[in-house]
Amino acid sequence: LLKGKTALITGSTSGIGLAYARAFAAEGAAVMLNGFGAPDAIADICRTLSGLSGAEALHDGADMTDPAAIAAMVARCHADLGGPDVVVNNAGVQHVAPIADFPVDRWDAILAINLSSAFHVMRASVPLMRGAGWGRIISTASAHSLVASPNKAAYVAAKHGLVGLTKTVALETATDGITVNCISPGYVWTPLVENQIPDTMAARGLTREQVINDVLLAAQPTKAFVTPEQVAAMAVFLCREEAASITGANLSMDGGWTAA
Numbered sequence: 320l321l322k323g324k325t326a327l328i329t330g331s332t333s334g335i336g337l338a339y340a341r342a343f344a345a346e347g348a349a350v351m352l353n354g355f356g357a358p359d360a361i362a363d364i365c366r367t368l369s370g371l372s373g374a375e376a377l378h379d380g381a382d383m384t385d386p387a388a389i390a391a392m393v394a395r396c397h398a399d400l401g402g403p404d405v406v407v408n409n410a411g412v413q414h415v416a417p418i419a420d421f422p423v424d425r426w427d428a429i430l431a432i433n434l435s436s437a438f439h440v441m442r443a444s445v446p447l448m449r450g451a452g453w454g455r456i457i458s459t460a461s462a463h464s465l466v467a468s469p470n471k472a473a474y475v476a477a478k479h480g481l482v483g484l485t486k487t488v489a490l491e492t493a494t495d496g497i498t499v500n501c502i503s504p505g506y507v508w509t510p511l512v513e514n515q516i517p518d519t520m521a522a523r524g525l526t527r528e529q530v531i532n533d534v535l536l537a538a539q540p541t542k543a544f545v546t547p548e549q550v551a552a553m554a555v556f557l558c559r560e561e562a563a564s565i566t567g568a569n570l571s572m573d574g575g576w577t578a579a
């Protein structure tokens with residue numbers, strides 16, 4: 320499906336982002352990987368992706384809080400790999416605290432990484448996609464783009480904002496062969512979810528098992544975590560010609576969470 324095309328995925332050294340990278344590489348795409356991690360582990364991932372795709376896979380360490388680094392990453396992708404034909408705004412972080420105690424620097428970082436980075440990536444990528452006459456922009460939003468949970472002010476605000484950004488850019492690119500959509504998973508078992516368990520235990524005075532069963536999966540009627548591979552399969556579908564009319568959408572994959 321993606322032979323001769325290039326996919327740029329922010330935050331793709333781990334979790335859902337890594338699953339997108341693998342899925343696009345399996346469809347033949349060259350991949351620009353982004354995110355933090357040990358150089359050896361990242362080099363291993365690039366080798367694996369290249370083996371899957373038969374195309375190049377490079378890593379760019381741009382920090383999603385740095386607009387100049389983001390623009391440089393998109394330009395480097397265009398120069399070294401072509402495209403980007405598919406971009407996924409996926410980098411995201413979480414912080415769990417009640418509003419009165421919410422650290423100001425965490426608010427700023429979450430808004431920068433989870434929302435503003437998508438603006439900077441789209442701002443740099445849309446002209447390149449217009450030049451190619453084709454493009455797919457996908458953002459990993461969240462069930463928290465539709466509903467809130469206590470103690471996640473920055474995350475919920477950023478994810479709601481990402482949906483508004485997506486709708487706006489979808490309208491601006493509607494006649495350009497470009498689609499712009501969000502995928503909104505419920506809880507996916509990744510390091511992001513695992514790492515917030517201790518803070519939720521502290522904030523609500525619960526055990527680890529109570530957080531998993533009574534907080535996380537309580538919201539998900541299927542009582543099962545979404546898998547990174549399921550999310551990535553939806554992104555691959557959005558790249559198909561059959562998906563050309565899906566734009567400006569926020570596609571839920573949340574085990575029924577937001578149906579309740």
Ligand code: NAD
Nearest residue numbers: 330331332333334335354355382383411461506507509511
């Ligand atoms: P993860 O922690 O496994 O991966 C996050 C990735 O982002 C990593 O590659 C990390 O290096 C990168 N990253 C973090 N800060 C960065 C920065 N400043 N600059 C560049 N890269 C940075 O998380 P995940 O669970 O795979 O989450 C990926 C996305 O999916 C996030 O946007 C998250 O909000 C969203 N999401 C996750 C879940 C879930 O349950 N895990 C649910 C809904 C939405």
